[in-house]
Amino acid sequence: MSILITGGAGYIGSHTVRYFLEQNEDVVVIDNLQSGHRNAVNIEHFYENDIRDQEALDRIFKRHDIEAVIHFAANSLVGESMKKPFEYYHNNVYGMMCLLNVMKDNNVNKIVFSSTAATYGEPMNIPIQEEDETNPTNTYGETKLAMEKMMKWFEQGYDIKYVSLRYFNAAGAHRSGAIGEDHNPETHLIPLILQVPLGKRDRIYMFGDDYSTIDGTCVRDYIHVMDLASAHYLSLEYLRSNHSSNIFNLGNGNGYSVKEVIDVARKVTNHTIPAEVKERRAGDPAVLIASSEKAKNVIGWSPKFDSLEKIIADAWNWHVNNPEGYTQKFSKESVRGAST
Numbered sequence: 001m002s003i004l005i006t007g008g009a010g011y012i013g014s015h016t017v018r019y020f021l022e023q024n025e026d027v028v029v030i031d032n033l034q035s036g037h038r039n040a041v042n043i044e045h046f047y048e049n050d051i052r053d054q055e056a057l058d059r060i061f062k063r064h065d066i067e068a069v070i071h072f073a074a075n076s077l078v079g080e081s082m083k084k085p086f087e088y089y090h091n092n093v094y095g096m097m098c099l100l101n102v103m104k105d106n107n108v109n110k111i112v113f114s115s116t117a118a119t120y121g122e123p124m125n126i127p128i129q130e131e132d133e134t135n136p137t138n139t140y141g142e143t144k145l146a147m148e149k150m151m152k153w154f155e156q157g158y159d160i161k162y163v164s165l166r167y168f169n170a171a172g173a174h175r176s177g178a179i180g181e182d183h184n185p186e187t188h189l190i191p192l193i194l195q196v197p198l199g200k201r202d203r204i205y206m207f208g209d210d211y212s213t214i215d216g217t218c219v220r221d222y223i224h225v226m227d228l229a230s231a232h233y234l235s236l237e238y239l240r241s242n243h244s245s246n247i248f249n250l251g252n253g254n255g256y257s258v259k260e261v262i263d264v265a266r267k268v269t270n271h272t273i274p275a276e277v278k279e280r281r282a283g284d285p286a287v288l289i290a291s292s293e294k295a296k297n298v299i300g301w302s303p304k305f306d307s308l309e310k311i312i313a314d315a316w317n318w319h320v321n322n323p324e325g326y327t328q329k330f331s332k333e334s335v336r337g338a339s340t
């Protein structure tokens with residue numbers, strides 16, 4: 001049987017595809033390539049389709065013997081989500097509705113879902129636990145929370161079991177340097193910092209230094225993308241053992257300030273990386289740190305790359321080897337859809 005990975009050509013999706021192939025799973029990918037890269041997945045069964053195209057999705061389910069779905073396909077930029085709520089509701093919430101509907105029609109009853117710390121909003125407690133209040137402060141987090149709730153009701157109605165994984169700050173790249181992070185536009189701190197030693201920008205701007213944190217800059221919990229990938233596999237194994245649906249945080253449990261991240265990047269790249277303070281970015285909570293005890297205890301997750309230096313070193317390895325990301329490798333001929 002096969003595992004369908006939606007959004008498998010995206011950043012976290014492609015690393016998860018790689019991890020599942022390393023575990024000898026049979027993988028089928030669907031991705032509309034709105035932000036994913038065809039060359040990020042070296043796989044035979046790749047479909048360039050949108051999950052909202054239920055007929056195409058249904059053909060894929062019928063062509064392959066799908067056992068479970070790992071669902072990444074979604075819009076995921078906080079700032080953009082505030083300006084384009086229609087797109088976020090349509091792709092994320094309606095997309096999830098289409099996916100669950102086709103799963104139901106094809107009697108597929110397991111899904112692992114890519115959720116986010118943005119479901120919590122401004123945290124009441126640090127570290128954040130799964131039972132803490134969810135009160136999103138942006139459209140992106142709100143749509144992901146709506147998707148989680150939809151799965152709950154589809155479980156009631158159709159017995160589709162789910163695991164929802166709330167990631168904190170994903171970073172790093174596969175150790176081979178063959179795949180990594182390539183967003184356009186890039187908005188995330190670590191790849192933006194690394195653009196300085198790559199010669200693509202002359203400095204990094206720090207958004208605010210007047211937060212009540214150790215040095216005034218925002219603190220985040222950075223988690224290696226391959227540790228996220230392994231959590232998806234453990235979640236699938238958990239569902240395969242007929243466990244009930246569940247929600248897990250995924251983070252290291254360590255917080256690093258923006259200044260600390262820049263310092264570690266200076267060490268890894270051996271570059272001075274000039275930094276300048278700018279005004280705060282709207283909607284940024286001061287501190288986001290996960291408690292991942294539940295994932296450790298229930299699915300046996302143990303993050304391997306818990307040092308920020310290792311995470312940044314792997315990201316750096318990818319960027320040095322692929323300064324233009326995937327663009328120089330892209331080939332239209334290699335793309336095909338479910339209609340072919």
Ligand code: UFG
Binds near residue numbers: 168169190218284
């Ligand atoms: N930052 C800067 N300068 C930059 C870019 C970012 O100072 O040029 C700061 C941000 O203000 C923030 C921190 O670096 O304090 C991290 O910012 P990112 O944009 O890298 O990540 P976010 O914490 O905003 O968001 C990420 C994901 C979200 C997810 C969230 C959960 O992009 O999807 O983590 O923690 F919801």
